[in-house]
Every structure is written in structure tokens, then in C-alpha cells.
Amino acid sequence: MDFLLLIVMVLIGLVGSFFSGLLGIGGAIINYPLLLYIPSLFGAAHFTAHEVSSISMFQVFFASLAGVIAFRKKSKKGGTGVVNKQLVLYMGCSILVGSLVGGFVSGMLNGDVINLIYGILAVLAVVLMLIPNRGTQQDTDDLRFNKIIAITAAFVVGIVSGIVGAGGAFILIPIMLTVLKIPTRTTIASSLAIVFISAVGGVIGKITGGDIPLWATVYTVIGSLIGAPIGTMISSKINVKVLRYGLVVLIALTAIKVWSSIL
Numbered sequence: 001m002d003f004l005l006l007i008v009m010v011l012i013g014l015v016g017s018f019f020s021g022l023l024g025i026g027g028a029i030i031n032y033p034l035l036l037y038i039p040s041l042f043g044a045a046h047f048t049a050h051e052v053s054s055i056s057m058f059q060v061f062f063a064s065l066a067g068v069i070a071f072r073k074k075s076k077k078g079g080t081g082v083v084n085k086q087l088v089l090y091m092g093c094s095i096l097v098g099s100l101v102g103g104f105v106s107g108m109l110n111g112d113v114i115n116l117i118y119g120i121l122a123v124l125a126v127v128l129m130l131i132p133n134r135g136t137q138q139d140t141d142d143l144r145f146n147k148i149i150a151i152t153a154a155f156v157v158g159i160v161s162g163i164v165g166a167g168g169a170f171i172l173i174p175i176m177l178t179v180l181k182i183p184t185r186t187t188i189a190s191s192l193a194i195v196f197i198s199a200v201g202g203v204i205g206k207i208t209g210g211d212i213p214l215w216a217t218v219y220t221v222i223g224s225l226i227g228a229p230i231g232t233m234i235s236s237k238i239n240v241k242v243l244r245y246g247l248v249v250l251i252a253l254t255a256i257k258v259w260s261s262i263l
Contacts, residue, residue: 006219008044013223017063019250022231022238028056028166029125032118033254035220036261045216049111053165054212055220057103060166061199062221066228068196083189084143087182091154092197095168098158099198103205106163112262118164119262122255125171126248145180153179154194162202169195170251188235 016031035052039045047055106114153175154168161168169191176182176191206212 002215004042005039005044005216008039008042009216009219010223010226012038013059013063013220014227015223016059016220017066017224017227018231022235022246028060028161028164029122029170029251030254031056031059031220032164032166033257036115037257039216045213047213047216049114050107051213051216053106053114053163054206055217056165057162057199057202057206058212058217059220059224060195061203063224063228064192064196064199066225068193069229083193084182084186087143087145087150087176087186087190088193088197090147090150091172092194094151094154095158095161095172095194095198096201098155099162099168099201100158100205102159102162103202104162104208105159106165106205107208109163114164115258115262117160118166119255119258121160121164121166121171122251122258125174125251126255130248143182143186145182150180158198158201161198162205165202165206168198 012031012034016028016034019030032052035047035055036049039047154172157168157172157175161171172194173187173191176187177184182190
């Protein structure tokens with residue numbers, strides 16, 4: 001049974017972190033439903049919504065860390081990683097505070113409430129991603145964006161993502177693309193760094209809130225460390241439109257699954 005748990009959790013971590021590196025997300029948008037349904041389907045384990053959010057947050061932390069490291073290495077070699085430092089500073093600090101609050105509050109909420117919040121976020125993310133990106137800025141460090149909106153949006157996203165155990169990129173990316181008008185590749189690269197900062201706050205919040213399955217979390221993290229660099233390596237070779245609409249399909253499928261279980 002422990003061996004089965006090892007295999008299942010490593011694979012879940014690998015799949016989630018692959019999309020983390022590929023699309024600049026923490027991976028929780030796909031990992032949350034996988035953790036909720038797949039282990040019980042194979043008889044490996046049955047996790048509550050609280051346990052799923054805790055495992056997911058730790059997975060996001062290590063997957064985004066691995067993705068950030070991979071992007072930095074690629075940039076030093078002349079790759080296309082285009083992390084905007086100013087964007088990361090403003091949104092990173094704000095989302096950190098929000099995720100700390102959300103991670104702590106999640107321990108006080110009913111599991112059905114956590115699932116409901118995830119479902120609402122997923123639907124909202126799909127709607128935002130379907131709005132055409134009218135931004136005309138280039139992928140440079142000299143980007144102009146509304147700092148008040150960026151800070152406020154990051155704080156709110158941090159709270160709700162801390163509750164469901166996500167880094168928040170699956171809702172943050174649409175906001176960066178459609179509201180702040182940040183170019184796609186800059187959004188993907190920068191959001192991964194912002195997600196890592198968010199995950200730091202979320203992990204601290206989860207530790208204080210409890211409900212952390214130790215070995216299941218460790219196995220998922222192992223898979224995360226394998227998948228994220230692979231996704232990051234492939235991302236620079238894919239057309240930005242493919243990346244954008246690939247994310248829409250991914251979020252839509254997971255939203256349908258979660259809402260079907262809620263209703």
C-alpha cells in the first residue's frame with residue numbers, strides 16, 4: 001500500500017509540476033482535483049479537502065522553486081526567460097501577505113467551502129483567459145502597469161489561493177494578461193516567481209493550521225522536482241497562443257470536474 005501511495009503521489013506531483021514549468025503556474029489548478037480523486041480511485045489513500053490543500057501548497061512551493069531555478073539558468077545561457085523584477089516585487093510582496101492570511105484561515109473552514117472556493121476561482125480564470133489580450137507592450141524590463149491594481153489583485157488572490165493550497169497563478173495570469181496588459185512570455189516567467197513567493201506564505205500558513213500528510217506530501221514533492229524543469233525547458237519552444245489556450249483548456253477541464261462533484 002505504501003509503494004502504491006509512492007507511485008501515485010510521485011506521478012501526480014510530476015504532472016502538476018510539468019504544467020507549472022510549462023505555463024508558469026504553481027500546478028495546483030490541476031493537482032487539486034487529482035489529489036482529491038486519484039489516490040482514492042486507486043485505493044492508495046483518501047484525503048480530505050484540508051489535506052489536499054496542504055499537500056498542494058507544498059507541491060506548489062517546490063515546483064515553482066524548481067521552475068524559477070530553471071528559468072534563471074536558461075536566462076544566463078541567453079534563453080527567453082523574461083522575469084520582470086518590478087512586477088515581481090510589487091505583486092510578490094502583496095501576494096505573500098495574502099497567502100499567509102489565507103493559509104491560516106483555511107484551517108477554520110469546512111472542506112466543502114474550500115472545494116467551492118476552488119470551483120469559483122477556476123470558472124473565473126477561464127472567463128478571464130477567454131478575453132482577448134489587447135496589450136501591445138514588448139517583452140522588456142521597461143513595462144508600465146497600474147501598481148495599485150497589481151498590489152490589490154495580488155493580495156486578494158493570495159488570500160483565496162492560500163485557502164485552497166494554490167500559488168494563485170491560475171487566476172493571477174489572466175489578470176496580468178487582460179487587466180495589466182503584460183506580454184504573455186513575461187507573464188509566464190514573472191508569475192512563476194510570484195507564485196513561489198506566494199507559496200512561502202501559504203506553506204507557513206498550512207504549517208500553523210495543521211492537517212499535513214507527511215509521506216504523501218514528500219512523495220508529491222519528489223515528483224514536482226522532476227516535472228517542473230522539463231516543463232520549463234519545453235515552454236520556450238512553444239508558440240505563445242498555444243500556451244495561452246492550453247491553459248484555458250486545462251483550467252476548464254478541472255473546473256468541470258470539481259463542479260460536477262459539488263453539484
